[in-house]
Amino acid sequence: MRRIVRKWIPIFIAVTACLLTLGGYMFPQTQLGEYRDQLIEWAVIIGAFAFVLGLFNIVMVHGKRASSLGKGWVYSLVLLVSALASWVPPLIEGPSGKMTDKMFEYVMAPLGASLAALLVFTLTLAAFRLLRTRRSPWSLLFIVVVTLTLLGSTPIAGIEWLSDIRSWLIGVPGMAGIRGLLLGVALGTVITGLRVLLVHDRPYSEY
Amino acid sequence: MIYCPNCGTANRKGSRFCSECGKSLPSTGTRCPMCGTINPVSNVYCEACTARLSPMTSAPEENGKGDEDQPLRGTPSSTVPLDEAEAEQTARASAEGPGSEDWLEALRESADEAGEREEDEDDGQIEESAQPPNQADLPDWLRDMGPVGGERHRSSGRGAFWLSEDSGEETASEEGQAENEVGEREDSPDEGRRRVASGDEGALRPDGEAADVPDWVADLRERTDGASTRPGREPSAEEEPLKEEAEVGHSQAEQAQDEEIFGERPKLEESPRWLSELMEEPPADRDAPSISTEAPPADNELKESPRSADMPDWMQQLRPRGEARRDAPRDAPETEGLLRGLQGLIPPASPGIESPSLDRASSPVVPSEVIRARAELLQSLLGHSASSPRLAVGKERSGSAARPVEQWLVAIVLLVTVLGMLLFPLLTGETPQLTQPGGGSEAPQLYEIVNALDSGDEVLVAFDYGPPEADELNGVAQPVLEHLVDSGAGISIVSTRPDGPPMAAALMGEIADSSDRYRLLGYRPGAGTAVSQLLAAADERPTLLLIVTTRPGALQRWVEQASALYGDQLPVIAVGSALLQPITSPYLDANAGQLRAAVHGFREAASYEALRGAVGEATQRLDALAAGHIAIVALMIAGAVVHGLGGAGGRGS
Numbered sequence: 001m002r003r004i005v006r007k008w009i010p011i012f013i014a015v016t017a018c019l020l021t022l023g024g025y026m027f028p029q030t031q032l033g034e035y036r037d038q039l040i041e042w043a044v045i046i047g048a049f050a051f052v053l054g055l056f057n058i059v060m061v062h063g064k065r066a067s068s069l070g071k072g073w074v075y076s077l078v079l080l081v082s083a084l085a086s087w088v089p090p091l092i093e094g095p096s097g098k099m100t101d102k103m104f105e106y107v108m109a110p111l112g113a114s115l116a117a118l119l120v121f122t123l124t125l126a127a128f129r130l131l132r133t134r135r136s137p138w139s140l141l142f143i144v145v146v147t148l149t150l151l152g153s154t155p156i157a158g159i160e161w162l163s164d165i166r167s168w169l170i171g172v173p174g175m176a177g178i179r180g181l182l183l184g185v186a187l188g189t190v191i192t193g194l195r196v197l198l199v200h201d202r203p204y205s206e207y
Numbered sequence: 208m209i210y211c212p213n214c215g216t217a218n219r220k221g222s223r224f225c226s227e228c229g230k231s232l233p234s235t236g237t238r239c240p241m242c243g244t245i246n247p248v249s250n251v252y253c254e255a256c257t258a259r260l261s262p263m264t265s266a267p268e269e270n271g272k273g274d275e276d277q278p279l280r281g282t283p284s285s286t287v288p289l290d291e292a293e294a295e296q297t298a299r300a301s302a303e304g305p306g307s308e309d310w311l312e313a314l315r316e317s318a319d320e321a322g323e324r325e326e327d328e329d330d331g332q333i334e335e336s337a338q339p340p341n342q343a344d345l346p347d348w349l350r351d352m353g354p355v356g357g358e359r360h361r362s363s364g365r366g367a368f369w370l371s372e373d374s375g376e377e378t379a380s381e382e383g384q385a386e387n388e389v390g391e392r393e394d395s396p397d398e399g400r401r402r403v404a405s406g407d408e409g410a411l412r413p414d415g416e417a418a419d420v421p422d423w424v425a426d427l428r429e430r431t432d433g434a435s436t437r438p439g440r441e442p443s444a445e446e447e448p449l450k451e452e453a454e455v456g457h458s459q460a461e462q463a464q465d466e467e468i469f470g471e472r473p474k475l476e477e478s479p480r481w482l483s484e485l486m487e488e489p490p491a492d493r494d495a496p497s498i499s500t501e502a503p504p505a506d507n508e509l510k511e512s513p514r515s516a517d518m519p520d521w522m523q524q525l526r527p528r529g530e531a532r533r534d535a536p537r538d539a540p541e542t543e544g545l546l547r548g549l550q551g552l553i554p555p556a557s558p559g560i561e562s563p564s565l566d567r568a569s570s571p572v573v574p575s576e577v578i579r580a581r582a583e584l585l586q587s588l589l590g591h592s593a594s595s596p597r598l599a600v601g602k603e604r605s606g607s608a609a610r611p612v613e614q615w616l617v618a619i620v621l622l623v624t625v626l627g628m629l630l631f632p633l634l635t636g637e638t639p640q641l642t643q644p645g646g647g648s649e650a651p652q653l654y655e656i657v658n659a660l661d662s663g664d665e666v667l668v669a670f671d672y673g674p675p676e677a678d679e680l681n682g683v684a685q686p687v688l689e690h691l692v693d694s695g696a697g698i699s700i701v702s703t704r705p706d707g708p709p710m711a712a713a714l715m716g717e718i719a720d721s722s723d724r725y726r727l728l729g730y731r732p733g734a735g736t737a738v739s740q741l742l743a744a745a746d747e748r749p750t751l752l753l754i755v756t757t758r759p760g761a762l763q764r765w766v767e768q769a770s771a772l773y774g775d776q777l778p779v780i781a782v783g784s785a786l787l788q789p790i791t792s793p794y795l796d797a798n799a800g801q802l803r804a805a806v807h808g809f810r811e812a813a814s815y816e817a818l819r820g821a822v823g824e825a826t827q828r829l830d831a832l833a834a835g836h837i838a839i840v841a842l843m844i845a846g847a848v849v850h851g852l853g854g855a856g857g858r859g860s
Contacts (some may be wrong), residue, residue: 040743068647101713113674113675116678127843129850132844140847146840153785153836154810155642174792175793178793182763
């Protein structure tokens with residue numbers, strides 16, 4: 001009985017949901033389309049509830065550390081205060097209130113932009129040291145391609161012809177590589193879906 | 208699954224650390240000390256490398272004896288026979304001594320009396336069984352078979368015809384000889400037991416009359432004894448000593464048995480062939496070092512083998528092989544306690560285990576040429592190791608000193624370039640014209656699609672970017688969103704990121720003069736599922752789908768779900784960062800048709816602004832962006848020249 005409850009009932013639910021959703025995409029004008037939409041709605045609700053669980057988990061873990069004055073308790077305290085500060089205004093004013101907008105505009109956006117700027121500096125330094133780390137023909141090719149792409153991405157007066165080279169680099173070898181990646185991802189997705197559908201993989205169960 | 212004792216997280220079987228809190232997980236098996244493989248607890252040997260998982264522990268120490276005196280588990284105890292007469296005498300003497308428990312003494316006496324009674328009863332039973340049974344007591348089927356039991360043996364001439372025909376005179380003469388032998392040995396009952404221990408078939412006969420021997424035993428004896436007891440057959444030269452020995456009296460036979468057990472120089476011609484070869488050929492590796500626990504046998508010990516002619520083949524196979532067993536210490540009688548005076552209750556300790564493989568392991572290792580070359584190389588490296596670390600440390604110090612210089616150089620060049628382009632108009636009042644926007648982009652196609660919208664059309668805008676990407680994407684999306692607002696079409700904004708709606712609200716607040724020009728539908732969790740739900744839950748199919756994102760995954764989800772639900776009926780356009788351009792290129796292909804047009808980065812956004820005849824944020828930043836690109840390319844080339852021309856370095860060199 002325990003085996004039925006823990007193994008076969010989850011398998012039945014998962015396979016049924018998979019088949020209904022798949023059938024809803026194949027025959028969207030039938031009743032299967034409505035079942036598909038209903039199942040997706042349930043998945044959205046469950047996904048939203050996962051965020052609530054994540055919030056409680058963070059509060060419990062860092063609250064325990066801050067209360068016990070464990071290692072890094074100051075950071076845990078800052079995290080709890082920040083979470084509380086960003087949680088309360090949307091509850092009062094809604095998700096598009098003034099406090100929320102100002103928080104995004106004056107706190108999160110500058111911090112995010114600063115991190116992105118640091119990424120530019122890090123990548124530039126890595127390119128500067130490239131040949132010291134790895135001296136090979138492929139490193140020289142990488143430098144040439146990056147040079148053409150960067151200079152071609154901005155219409156600098158006098159070297160507009162570099163834009164055509166950049167377009168060719170992105171449109172031919174770049175697209176070939178990206179398509180290869182997309183095809184690989186698509187095949188992997190299909191195989192993963194089939195394995196779940198054929199009960200070869202059971203990510204929803206421990207048995 | 209292994210559940211973490213700290214946080215309770217279910218971890219994959221075989222995990223060593225918790226995937227949630229990182230604490231060590233309890234192992235559910237036995238870890239191999241050699242390769243680290245987790246084996247089931249019941250395993251004795253490792254499944255991966257066959258190493259032994261549980262040590263060969265010795266028996267628990269008793270009476271203060273060390274491990275070397277204790278037999279190892281699983282090894283048979285010594286097979287050295289006990290001198291029963293001596294043991295019995297010692298036991299009786301100890302039992303009669305002072306301090307003996309009364310009940311134990313009484314128990315011994317009662318046991319002795321019971322043993323004597325049992326012997327008498329056995330004799331009586333043998334005599335009774337020798338009496339002919341009453342014919343009336345026999346069943347019909349047994350009576351028809353003729354005389355049975357001792358009656359036939361008492362008079363073999365009246366035996367059954369089927370038995371008489373087979374045995375004939377040989378059986379009669381053999382039984383007569385057996386009676387003589389039994390009669391000789393009735394005087395010493397202990398001799399029979401000794402002969403059993405030494406393998407003499409004669410000892411297998413019961414101490415009774417020869418007529419008591421069943422016919423099947425007699426038949427078996429006839430076959431095994433063979434020609435040695437068969438009259439009329441001349442013994443061979445090898446059998447002659449045996450014949451002579453069979454005629455020796457009781458004292459000599461007993462002495463021979465003692466010599467077999469406790470050793471005497473045997474005759475060479477009486478030894479088996481394998482032992483004769485050992486005796487004739489001295490051991491070749493006598494001088495080789497051995498780590499065997501057994502002492503090397505001496506010449507005299509090799510010659511002290513029992514005479515195999517007195518033992519049948521099956522008894523020879525059971526004979527103790529090791530010479531050490533012969534020399535194994537006898538167990539001494541117990542000196543205290545309730546078992547004082549008794550001997551033979553605890554098996555004597557085995558001096559060790561014979562391990563012939565250890566003799567092979569003691570052979571000297573002959574290194575191969577490869578091993579010898581490696582050893583010489585290691586020796587040479589160790590000899591020159593004094594100077595090498597200094598050079599390595601000096602090189603490392605010079606490298607570590609150059610790193611901050613390079614970091615400051617890159618940082619200063621980037622800052623001066625970008626800040627110079629931004630501050631130049633403020634200082635000089637003129638805008639540097641490094642770029643000429645326009646051309647070479649998808650901006651015209653996207654402009655045409657947006658320009659074709661009417662006020663009654665509904666545009667679904669997906670805001671899938673957050674604050675880190677807002678600095679670039681706000682400037683890229685602004686001209687397109689302004690064009691949408693100016694077209695009068697209805698705008699519905701959704702997002703699959705929790706920080707998407709605030710970013711959309713902030714940007715649309717700058718673009719639109721009123722919040723009535725757009726609808727903010729909020730955030731939907733669930734990634735691809737949310738995209739499908741958002742597209743399917745729309746009241747009416749949107750006229751256009753605009754994707755604003757910087758992440759390839761989000762772009763793929765929206766394009767693929769829209770194509771799956773609506774196909775070509777819903778045109779899809781995208782606005783993204785310059786990083787997204789290689790990702791969107793497959794969808795922009797004319798054959799695919801999944802993405803009608805896209806604008807990437809400040810360059811194409813500046814082209815879009817140029818098409819609309821406005822100078823926006825993208826056009827203003829384009830010159831600073833170009834200067835930054837030039838600075839990055841210059842730094843990269845400078846680094847390549849410096850590190851490429853100077854010194855050796857890198858794994859590829």
